[in-house]
Amino acid sequence: LVDFDVLVVGAGPSGIWAAVTAARCGARVGLVERQARIGEHVRCGEGIQRDPLAEMVEVDPEWVASEVHGVRLFAPNGTFADLAEPGVGVITHKDLFLRALARLAAAEGVEIWPGAEAVGLKAGERRSWMVDVRRGSRRSSLRCGAVVAADGIASSVARELKLKGPLAPVDLFVCAQYTVAPIDVDPSVIEFHFGRDVAPGGYAWVFPKGEAVANVGVGMVAGVPGNLAPVEYLARFKQRRCRRSKTVAFIVGGVPSERNPFKACAGGVFLCGDAARIADQITGAGIIPGMESGAIAGKHAFMHAAGEARPDMVAKSFVKSLRAHFKNRRMRSAVRVVLTRMGDADLTRLVGLVGEFAAGGRPVRRDPVALLRFVARSMPTSFNIARHLVGV
Ligand SMILES: Cc1cc2nc3c(=O)[nH]c(=O)nc-3n(C[C@H](O)[C@H](O)[C@H](O)COP(=O)(O)OP(=O)(O)OC[C@H]3O[C@@H](n4cnc5c(N)ncnc54)[C@H](O)[C@@H]3O)c2cc1C
Numbered sequence: 077l078v079d080f081d082v083l084v085v086g087a088g089p090s091g092i093w094a095a096v097t098a099a100r101c102g103a104r105v106g107l108v109e110r111q112a113r114i115g116e117h118v119r120c121g122e123g124i125q126r127d128p129l130a131e132m133v134e135v136d137p138e139w140v141a142s143e144v145h146g147v148r149l150f151a152p153n154g155t156f157a158d159l160a161e162p163g164v165g166v167i168t169h170k171d172l173f174l175r176a177l178a179r180l181a182a183a184e185g186v187e188i189w190p191g192a193e194a195v196g197l198k199a200g201e202r203r204s205w206m207v208d209v210r211r212g213s214r215r216s217s218l219r220c221g222a223v224v225a226a227d228g229i230a231s232s233v234a235r236e237l238k239l240k241g242p243l244a245p246v247d248l249f250v251c252a253q254y255t256v257a258p259i260d261v262d263p264s265v266i267e268f269h270f271g272r273d274v275a276p277g278g279y280a281w282v283f284p285k286g287e288a289v290a291n292v293g294v295g296m297v298a299g300v301p302g303n304l305a306p307v308e309y310l311a312r313f314k315q316r317r318c319r320r321s322k323t324v325a326f327i328v329g330g331v332p333s334e335r336n337p338f339k340a341c342a343g344g345v346f347l348c349g350d351a352a353r354i355a356d357q358i359t360g361a362g363i364i365p366g367m368e369s370g371a372i373a374g375k376h377a378f379m380h381a382a383g384e385a386r387p388d389m390v391a392k393s394f395v396k397s398l399r400a401h402f403k404n405r406r407m408r409s410a411v412r413v414v415l416t417r418m419g420d421a422d423l424t425r426l427v428g429l430v431g432e433f434a435a436g437g438r439p440v441r442r443d444p445v446a447l448l449r450f451v452a453r454s455m456p457t458s459f460n461i462a463r464h465l466v467g468v
Contacts, residue, residue, distance in 0.1 A: 080106040080187070081381040082374070083207050083220035085194040085233055087114050090349025090366035090373075091226030092177040093132065097374030098224070099184040103381060106218060107186050108209055110193035114178045115171030119329035120363070121253060121291045122170045123266065123283050125441075126163050128364045132371070133180070139172035141285035145264045147440075149427045152271030152420035157431025161439045165266070167283045167291070197223060197233065197345075203387065205344060221381025222344040224373045226366075229332050231351035237342050240353065245299030246413075247353065249278065249331040249360040252306040253293030254314060256321035261290050269313065270423045276302035277416040278360075280313045292318065295331070295360050297416045331360040335409040338398050340373075341391050344380045348373035354398075357408040358415065365402065372397045414458050422458065429454055 082098040084091045087109035095107045111117060122141070129135060144165040149157045182188060189211065196208040200219055207218045225233035234240040259282075261267075267282040274280050277300025283291040294310040296302065302309070307328065314321070332353035340347040340354075348354070349366030356365055376394040380387060418426065433450045434440055440447050451458075 079218045080104050080220040082106075082222050082224060082377040083108065083205070083218055084186075084224040084226055084374075084377075085207070086225070086227035086349075086351070087111075087174070087178060087188065087190075088226060088228060088349060088366065089174065089177065089363045090351070090370035091224065092174065092181050092370075093367040094224040094226055094346075094348055094370035094374035094377070095181045095186045096177070096184050097371040098378045099181065099186050101375060101378035101382075103378040105181075105184075105186045106189065106220065107181060108189045108192040108194055108207075108218075110191070112191040114188070114190060115174035118170045118174070119251075119253075119327045120170050121251075121281060121283050121293055122168045122173075122285070123165055123281075123361070124168055124173075124363050125165045125361070128368070129166070132367055133177065135166060136176060139169050139176055140166045141169050141289075142167040142263045142283075144266050146262075146266075148265055148267045149430060150267065150269040151424040151427035152273070153424045155424065155427065157427050157434060158265075159430070159434040159440055160437070161441060164439070164441060167266070167285050169285070194227070194233070197236065199343065203344060222346065222377035224370070224377050225345060225347045225351045226349050226370060226373070227351050229330055229350045229353075231347065233345065234347055234351050237345060239339060239342055239345075239347060240351075243330075243332055243353070246297060247332060247334045248298040249295045249333065249355075250298050250306050250328075251293055251295040251331060251360070252310040252328045253291055253326070254310065254323045255285070255325035256290055256292050256314065256318055256323055258288040259284075259290045259292070259318045259321045261288070263287055269317070270427065272302070272420055274313060275306075275309050276300050280309070280317075282317065289324075290318075292321075297412070298330075300416050331355045331362055333357045333360065333362075333412075335405055337402075337405075338395050340369075340398065341376070341394050343391075344377070344387060346373040346377050346380075346394060352398075354402065357405065357412040368401060369398060372401065418458070422455065425455065426451065 278296035355362030
């Protein structure tokens with residue numbers, strides 16, 4: 077007898093979406109979240125690309141703070157390029173977004189345990205798992221057929237099963253962010269600022285949340301030489317961009333992103349999202365990759381628990397599905413390395429080229445390969461480095 081077919085650990089975007097998917101397959105699903113309330117202590121810029129999101133959930137004004145229709149890229153020399161990208165994304169109230177997802181999960185029959193922390197797991201009888209859960213002063217053991225570990229960057233499940241080793245600096249974005257108000261922003265435009273003085277090996281962002289509020293942050297690949305810590309770059313950026321704004325929230329955090337994050341399952345335990353280290357290598361965006369890998373994990377956890385195929389075949393299918401879905405990671409890792417190595421002159425040139433390309437009126441996101449070709453023609457050295465890194 078099991079308590080659940082599938083137990084999901086962690087109710088971030090990846091875990092909730094894994095739970096919804098497993099429930100829709102027909103599994104009895106439990107979801108444990110150590111925070112007392114879903115969406116508490118969110119550490120995020122809260123931006124999500126609209127198209128992939130809308131494929132999964134109905135985008136609801138209740139949790140949308142701003143609709144994004146354009147991107148402004150600032151070069152180190154102060155020039156900028158405007159990209160018209162109608163409907164490219166939304167800046168969310170992520171706490172409300174997660175609570176709406178949790179309500180959807182509950183409607184699909186998922187049993188949600190807020191304030192419940194998974195503190196250990198071990199293999200049980202007949203291919204089951206026993207997950208120890210602490211809820212306040214009470215401890216219980218939940219028996220389940222499969223586990224989805226969506227417990228974030230510091231995944232204790234991944235560590236316990238030795239699925240992930242220490243995170244290499246090159247695979248980590250370190251971030252710091254203020255939420256500020258009031259700020260002079262166009263609520264439909266997000267900003268990215270580049271430069272060795274702004275954020276070496278990364279960028280600074282301004283994500284508007286309505287008319288006069290914005291998330292203002294800095295994210296940098298760890299280990300790229302720079303003189304200051306991310307919080308110091310952030311303070312400096314705020315001085316420059318919105319000196320008079322008041323800081324209403326401050327967070328720091330990391331985004332893990334491996335070139336090859338596919339070692340992500342063992343004997344009926346499936347990792348997804350930040351636990352699998354599957355965020356986008358160039359932007360550091362992790363919500364969509366998290367939800368998409370969550371869907372793959374939820375489906376395979378159901379297959380494992382239901383005994384639909386031999387466990388090794390389910391594991392193989394899981395890894396194959398992840399590889400197929402996240403197939404551009406080699407190329408994106410190479411682009412990340414090239415970007416982190418670029419000096420200010422090259423970054424300025426790059427922003428200019430992207431602006432020129434966008435001036436043709438085509439949204440960049442519709443044809444990133446054409447953009448890459450366009451840039452490669454004008455910056456052959458960088459392109460050759462990328463080709464070398466990809467091995468073609
Ligand atoms: C400053 C910053 C800005 C960012 N901005 C963006 C952005 O604008 N857009 C974007 O797409 N991505 C952004 N990201 C990345 C994004 O936030 C993450 O990639 C994404 O949230 C990963 O989702 P997840 O569900 O895998 O993990 P998480 O969101 O970390 O959720 C994991 C959950 O598991 C719970 N948990 C952990 N351990 C246990 C346990 N033992 N038992 C029970 N529960 C547990 C945690 O409490 C948490 O709720 C940003 C990250 C940072 C740090």
